[in-house]
Amino acid sequence: MRWLFLAIVCALWACVRPAPTPLVTPPPSYAGPIIDTHFHLEPGYGGPSLQETLRGLDEIRARGGVATAGLIVIAQQGDLEFTRSENDRAVELARASGGRFFAFGSVHPMDGDAALAELERIAALGVRGLKLHPNTQQFDVAAPEVERVVQRAAELGLAILFDAYSPFDPGQTGKLVKLALAHPSARFILAHMGGPRFFDMAVFGLLNAHPKAFQRNVWLELSAVSHMVAGSPSLTEQLRHTCRFVGVDRVLFGSDYPALTPEQAVADVHALGFDASEERLIFHDNAAALFGLPSSPPNPSSPLMRESAAGHAR
Numbered sequence: 001m002r003w004l005f006l007a008i009v010c011a012l013w014a015c016v017r018p019a020p021t022p023l024v025t026p027p028p029s030y031a032g033p034i035i036d037t038h039f040h041l042e043p044g045y046g047g048p049s050l051q052e053t054l055r056g057l058d059e060i061r062a063r064g065g066v067a068t069a070g071l072i073v074i075a076q077q078g079d080l081e082f083t084r085s086e087n088d089r090a091v092e093l094a095r096a097s098g099g100r101f102f103a104f105g106s107v108h109p110m111d112g113d114a115a116l117a118e119l120e121r122i123a124a125l126g127v128r129g130l131k132l133h134p135n136t137q138q139f140d141v142a143a144p145e146v147e148r149v150v151q152r153a154a155e156l157g158l159a160i161l162f163d164a165y166s167p168f169d170p171g172q173t174g175k176l177v178k179l180a181l182a183h184p185s186a187r188f189i190l191a192h193m194g195g196p197r198f199f200d201m202a203v204f205g206l207l208n209a210h211p212k213a214f215q216r217n218v219w220l221e222l223s224a225v226s227h228m229v230a231g232s233p234s235l236t237e238q239l240r241h242t243c244r245f246v247g248v249d250r251v252l253f254g255s256d257y258p259a260l261t262p263e264q265a266v267a268d269v270h271a272l273g274f275d276a277s278e279e280r281l282i283f284h285d286n287a288a289a290l291f292g293l294p295s296s297p298p299n300p301s302s303p304l305m306r307e308s309a310a311g312h313a314r
């Protein structure tokens, strides 16, 4: 009788015991050099000397594992003295950094001819991009003055980083689409990827099917939006899908420091679930190509780097 009882207990246990947990291998994660395309240099930030300011910025950059960061300043309308001094500060810090920082200058589109003159001045000083912020600078993306600045920046070879989320202008993505189509030689970076409206950016994926009309001159930058979706598997999946639909070769990493620390932003992008080769494009290769940055020294401890070195050897 006892053996019968044991047999019944074993049979029941076989029914209710949990299935053995399959071994979960996390996707390989990119561990090479990182380029942060969105790192604010706020007015008044820093110590009394350029070197002290640079030391502070370097500490923040390095703590996040960032090899190179694009320093951003924002121009104020009608205050050309302020605009010029902020642009000069970003350029000087970038020069003194020996390649650890590069500079985005800024102008205010409504400053008209003075904005165009400042654009030419900062291009000659070696900035690699122009920052425009429709919310902070309070301009409409569809204004003709914005088109003039965009066209001149394109002629000067400067990428244009737009803050691309406005809670006050629900039609902003459409205006940015029009601008990108009307100025095929300009290169646009859309920061925050539309924020909570990130799926609107899928329109650029649709436009990929029309290569005569759309030159793929738009890059999407992940700051804030990757933090917004963190912790939600469904939103994370939607963001990853949107990036893949547009093309992961058009996606950039940015922290938007000081809104988020680079280490938080890096963790948020790792959590999006891209594979290692996609992460390599997002964290490094796309920005290096877009800004013409010299290749950062590879990190020999990274498995991806070892793999890539072995590939080159073959």
Ligand SMILES: [Zn+2]
Binding pocket: 038, 040, 163, 191, 256
């Ligand atoms: Zn920003």
